[in-house]
Amino acid sequence: MFADKLILRIPGPTPIPPRVQQAMARPMIGHRSGQFSELFARTAERLKPIFGTKQDVYILAGSGTSALELSVVNVLASGDEAVVLVSGAFGERFAKICERYGIIVHRLQVTWGEPVTPELLAPYLAERPQVKAVFATYCETSTGVLNPIRELAQVVREKSDALFIVDGVSCVGAVPCEMDEWGIDILVTGSQKAFMLPTGLAFVAVSERAWKVIDSRTPLAFYLDLKAYRKSFADRTTPYTPAVSLVFGLEEVCAMIEEEGLANIIRRHELMRDMTRAAMKALQLPLMTADAYASPTVTSVNPGEAFDPEALRKTLRTKHNVVIAGGQAHLTGKIFRIGHMGYCEPLDVIQVISAIEISLRQIGVDVPFGEGVKAAQEVLVNHV
Numbered sequence: 313m314f315a316d317k318l319i320l321r322i323p324g325p326t327p328i329p330p331r332v333q334q335a336m337a338r339p340m341i342g343h344r345s346g347q348f349s350e351l352f353a354r355t356a357e358r359l360k361p362i363f364g365t366k367q368d369v370y371i372l373a374g375s376g377t378s379a380l381e382l383s384v385v386n387v388l389a390s391g392d393e394a395v396v397l398v399s400g401a402f403g404e405r406f407a408k409i410c411e412r413y414g415i416i417v418h419r420l421q422v423t424w425g426e427p428v429t430p431e432l433l434a435p436y437l438a439e440r441p442q443v444k445a446v447f448a449t450y451c452e453t454s455t456g457v458l459n460p461i462r463e464l465a466q467v468v469r470e471k472s473d474a475l476f477i478v479d480g481v482s483c484v485g486a487v488p489c490e491m492d493e494w495g496i497d498i499l500v501t502g503s504q505k506a507f508m509l510p511t512g513l514a515f516v517a518v519s520e521r522a523w524k525v526i527d528s529r530t531p532l533a534f535y536l537d538l539k540a541y542r543k544s545f546a547d548r549t550t551p552y553t554p555a556v557s558l559v560f561g562l563e564e565v566c567a568m569i570e571e572e573g574l575a576n577i578i579r580r581h582e583l584m585r586d587m588t589r590a591a592m593k594a595l596q597l598p599l600m601t602a603d604a605y606a607s608p609t610v611t612s613v614n615p616g617e618a619f620d621p622e623a624l625r626k627t628l629r630t631k632h633n634v635v636i637a638g639g640q641a642h643l644t645g646k647i648f649r650i651g652h653m654g655y656c657e658p659l660d661v662i663q664v665i666s667a668i669e670i671s672l673r674q675i676g677v678d679v680p681f682g683e684g685v686k687a688a689q690e691v692l693v694n695h696v
């Protein structure tokens with residue numbers, strides 16, 4: 313097998329387009345140079361439509377979790393109360409970050425595989441008027457649920473004065489996102505998922521409402537102090553050394569996004585979701601999420617007793633150079649997850665489905681060859 317043909321179908325890190333890889337190989341430049349400032353300013357500007365915001369989008373060096381932590385520590389402090397919507401491992405991570413800072417957390421939990429709905433949130437929030445923020449996960453990567461963020465935002469806006477803070481790490485750049493219009497106060501994402509970059513950049517946009525809260529306090533953080541990012545942003549840079557090479561790559565990603573167009577990118581991801589799901593249904597492999605809440609970026613499958621998903625993953629990896637993800641937390645060893653985001657197109661989905669069919673046969677599961685592939689082909693060909 314060719315090591316450079318590794319077929320990476322996990323929900324991040326995702327494959328890097330060659331032109332982005334090349335951009336990142338450029339020689340280093342001074343991070344306080346005019347050249348960097350210009351690159352930084354024009355690149356940050358191009359993130360706004362992806363977030364659906366007129367606000368500045370701050371770029372920091374850190375994995376996605378650094379941005380989650382930033383969004384907690386800049387608006388809340390020990391003793392404050394927050395509602396955290398927990399539909400899987402990443403919602404739980406938000407809750408744990410809050411608890412680490414002494415914030416009193418009200419977890420609105422749903423069974424993994426299900427979304428948090430506005431019908432659940434409205435009464436939950438009404439009973440807790442003291443909460444200062446509501447934290448939500450847009451795509452819950454651990455289950456493949458796309459939570460109804462727009463409708464959840466509406467509930468928060470109408471029923472409370474709380475800030476609405478959203479983790480968009482595994483979907484912003486691949487799904488509709490209208491931060492300003494929907495009423496999201498802080499939206500964060502990272503570089504290694506739909507943004508087609510290595511891990512290492514985190515992006516944060518902040519509403520005017522949220523700035524009022526942030527400006528009224530001093531956070532228990534130094535590196536993650538948002539006010540420092542805003543101050544440096546005005547000087548077209550970051551407070552601490554930026555990840556220059558990743559910003560070179562980001563500029564190229566922005567060009568790719570503009571060339572394809574956001575609406576087309578969103579449609580491509582929906583198509584890949586529909587193809588993947590049609591294939592799993594045709595192979596009678598139970599999906600973890602209902603169609604209505606299925607994420608366009610990642611699909612989770614729970615085969616139950618039919619076979620061991622870890623055996624499938626091992627065969628895919630060792631015999632075919634294909635990497636898919638397993639389950640997290642209590643779903644470890646129980647499910648598999650197919651990532652289909654970023655630098656991934658419909659024929660790549662056909663490839664991974666075919667590899668799954670072959671690998672299932674190789675681990676002794678009696679699958680009818682071509683049924684999954686055929687179902688996906690039908691979806692593709694009927695796609696308008």
Ligand SMILES: *Cc1c(COP(=O)(O)O)cnc(C)c1O
Pocket residue numbers: 324375376377378402449451452453479480481482502511
């Ligand atoms: C990947 C991911 C993160 C961030 O994880 P890091 O490993 O810190 O980059 C956060 N939230 C969601 C929903 C994710 O999928």
